[in-house]
Amino acid sequence: MTVHFIGAGPGDPELLTLKALRLIRACKVCLYAGSLVPAEVVAEAPAGARVLDTAPMTLDDTHAEIVAAHAAGLDVARVHSGDPSLYGAIAEQIRRLRADGIPYDIVPGVPAYAAAAAALGQELTVPEVAQSIVLTRVSMKSTSMPEHETLENFARSRTTLAIHLGVRNLREIERVLVPHYGADCPVVVAYRVGWPDQMFLRGTLADIREKVRAAKITRTALILVGPVLGEVRDFRDSALYDPASPHVLRPKVRGAAV
DSSP states (O other), rough: OOOOEEEESSGGGGGSSSHHHHHHHHHHHEEOOOOTTTTHHHHHOHHOOOOOOOOTOOHHHHHHHHHHHHHHHOEEEEEBBBTTTTTTTHHHHHHHHHTTOOOEEEEEOOOOHHHHHHHHHHOSSSTTTOOOEEEEOOOOOOOOOOOOOOOOHHHTTTEEEEEEEEEEHHHHHHHHHHHHHHHTTEEEEEEESSSOOOEEEETTTHHHHHHHHHHHHSSSSSEEESSGOOOOOOOOOGGGOOOSSSSSTTTOOOOOOO
C-alpha cells in the first residue's frame, strides 16, 4: 500500500490535478482536513471507502488509521488543502511513516497564492517591478518562526510578500512593513480563495486593516503585499518573446533591433 499526500488546492474542486482525482477515486481510505477541503473532493472517494475528517483528530489518531490501512493493504488518500509542501504539516506525518516503514508519495496541489493571482487576473512577476515572491507567515499561536525568518528581514527586500496566517495581526504587519514599502504600498487580502464565498479586499498598508475589520475577516485569508499588486502599466516587455533576444528555440529574427 501507499499513503498519498494529496494537495486539493485552495477550495475549487476543479483545481484538482488529474492524478489527485484518480488517486482519491481509487483509495479505500481517505483522511482529509474537513475545515479546508471541500466536501465535493472527498465525495469522489469510492463507494464503501473509510472517509474521515481529521480536523478533530490528533497526529496519533491519524497515524493509527494509516497503520491499520497498511496492515490491511489499503491505499490511503491523505488529502490536504492547497499544496502539501506549504504549511501542510506533513513532515511529522512522514517522519512516523518512515519509522514504521510505510511507503508514501506526494501529489502537489495549487497553492493559495497562485489561485489568488489567477482570480485577480494578474502576474506576480512583472519585469523590473517584481521578480521574487516570499511565502511566509507570522508567529502568533502557531509554531514560532526560525530566528532569522522575520518579517523585518523579508521586508528589506521590498519584494512581493505572501503572508499566511496573519490576518489577525495586521497591526503588527503594518508597523513592520510601512518603513520599507511605504504606507501607500498596495495590499490584497484574499479570503477563502476558490470557495463560493471568496472575497478580495484591495487597499494599502495604511488602510487595509480597517477594511478587513469592516468585512469581519478573522481567518482563512492570505495577505499579498507589494508594488506589483497596484496598477502597474509602465513596464518593459520580458525578453521571452523579444525578437532581439534569440534563444535555442527561436533564432534571431533578421532585421530585429538590438
